[in-house]
Amino acid sequence: MKKAVTTPFWRDKRIVPILLQVLFSALVLIAGYYFITNAISGLQQIGIKLGFDFLKNTAGFTISESMIDFQPTDTYGKALLVGIINTLRIAFFGIILTSIIGLFVGIAKLSNNWLLSKLATVYIEIFRNTPLLVQIFIWFFAVFLPLPKIQEAVTLGPIYLSNRGIAIPWFETHSNTVFWIVTIVLGLILAYLLAKVLMKMEMESGKRRYPFMSAIGVFAAIIIFSIIFTGSGPITIHTPAVEGRGFVGGYTLSPGYSAILIGLVIYTSTYIAEIIRAGILGVPKGQIEAAKALGLKNSTTLRLVIFPQAIRIIIPPLTSQYLNLVKNSSLAVAVGFQDIVSVGGTVMNQTGRAVESIVIMIAFYLIFSLITSGLMNLFNRKVQLVER
């Protein structure tokens, strides 16, 4: 008689995966249990209980640069909020500036002009092969701090350079600004609608209707009307001036902020330049040849054929570079600019709440990353090819 063949359970295809997962979870749980009990007993020894109550206590330290009013009598929670706002301030201006510079360098590297393309290559190679922190140190310790005293500030046109910071002209809003914003928005909407209508007419009738020219004309007319009506520009530009031991007017960037911003912008722009170059080169040659065969102008080819296809290649890596810029802004702690990590470090030193402070920092970066990649994914889905 034939014996019934039974598979031993350790070779059973249905049971093995479950066993493996149970084993894995057990290992992770044991390790986690070991670490956490150690941490809790260690914290108990120094008499610290975990919890976020300390955020309500008075901070007692000053923050030199803050967009919202902050006094030493405010709470730790508010100090951390100021840190978050300062990080976002670097992120916002950094992303805008680095995109512009990266775009120009990327295009310059593709240029037919040998010298320009070589210059762009040298720029990229130098700044991407040196650590960001070294670059920030050079900007901070070797460029901005040794600048002359404020009384002997170097002037570059309306810009003042001194060891107290860089003063640049800045705009100021006045009573007519709201009116201006309304008219500009209205003008843009009108111009857009007009262009659309004229374009449709041009397509239907086949006769030239000059949609773009008319749109620009309408917008310009509205601007001129507003100037006559209000008798002033939308904003007033304030140029800084030295008065005693400080700057008056304009906007003053501290040496720390300038160093971290310039360092980040230049470092990240080298990566963005390469991404843009790869994106443009990634458009198949046949597409450009087809556009030429159709008789499209160079600028039209760029606008309607190359750009929409290149942007699809560019967006995913660009997103991760933007996130890198935000994460790298944490290096501000090295030059004393009070971003979230720097404020968190101060809080940590003053309260001894290392675990909670680190949790707050990490939570901020994780949430920010999630939001940014969510938004970029949304944008990405819009430009992505709809495949059948």
Place this chain on the structure above:
Amino acid sequence: MEEISFETNKEPDILLPPKTQSRALRWLRENLFSSWFNALLTIASALVAGYILFHTIQFIFTADWSVISVNFRLLMIGQFPIEEVWRIWTAFGLMTVLLGLSWGLWKGSMAHVAVSILAIMVVMLVMPFIQMNTRLILGANIVLLFLTFFVGTKLPKIKVPVLLVWLLFIPVTIFILNGFGVFEPVSSNIWGGFLLTMLIASVSIVVSFPIGLLLALGRRSTLPVVKYFCVIYIEFIRGIPLITVLFIGQLMIPLFLGNGIEISNVMRAMIGMTLFSAAYLAENIRGGLQSIPRGQYEAAQSLGLSKAHMMSFVILPQALKAVIPACVGQFISIFKDTSLVAIVGLTDLLGMGQKLVANPEFLGKQMEVFLFVGFIYFIFCFLMAHVSRRLEVTLGVGER
């Protein structure tokens, strides 16, 4: 309809050969002055380049570099005791032997690495401030490099042993630095300068690679528990800045390990760097795994290979080959990122530079110190980037 006439009787124009332009002139016309806009660009870029170049060269020749030559030893090896420097030289000699052998065995990209290291040694040899005995050792190493190169070309059979020794190189180096377990160990707290940078970088590269590989395989696993564990780990680490990981390493690792275990600052930084780079390497390797066509899996399965065999003999060899350039790119990032340990108080190359700048004796020498530090990083990153580009070509990544 209009008649189309061909002028057949007309004498054909005699085509003169095109005016010969000298090659240089033609190149100039095509690449720099093809249109008025291009000419304008050329002039503008020439002005900018000239201005920057002039000032850089002026700075290099007028700056007082004595801060570097006086502190060269500090920048290279930190506070490592001078009577124990022979340990570093032993490890360096071992590296030279390995490098020479690999140069002879593989040539190609290895030759580029070896020649670059050789060039660095030669430049150091002729630097005026280097001590005589250092020069002798460097000279001996250069001779050794050539000797082992010839040995390597003659003995193609030792490829596998050489690879094995390369893999063991980092543990062996740390063993040597600690005095072979016989002599008094040199505490890792006084490791410093470029030596520390190199040690942190290589330890985190070597250790994070297998962890990254496991994470990548785990992320593609069919077991949901394993898969989500890996996904959460990778995305968590990639979502936070390195500096917070280093803070966790400095502050939380001692807490997690309890009272029984003491680990040094350097070790904690190495753990932090390793955990950080493993997540990034995992994503690179996952890219390689995804690039393998499904037919390969199916072919392996239809041959009756077990999962482990399929992975180790069919999938991984192809996937890893495809991601070598990307991994080298990641190694460059790790190397650059080691500079962040200066923020948590270690005296790596950058940390040592910071200490020098803070020294009142060298007041106002920030530019010289940090430019030198940046230059050292640049040489190594540039070299690695160059090798990565070469590998991309020689391995034919992206071409099938």
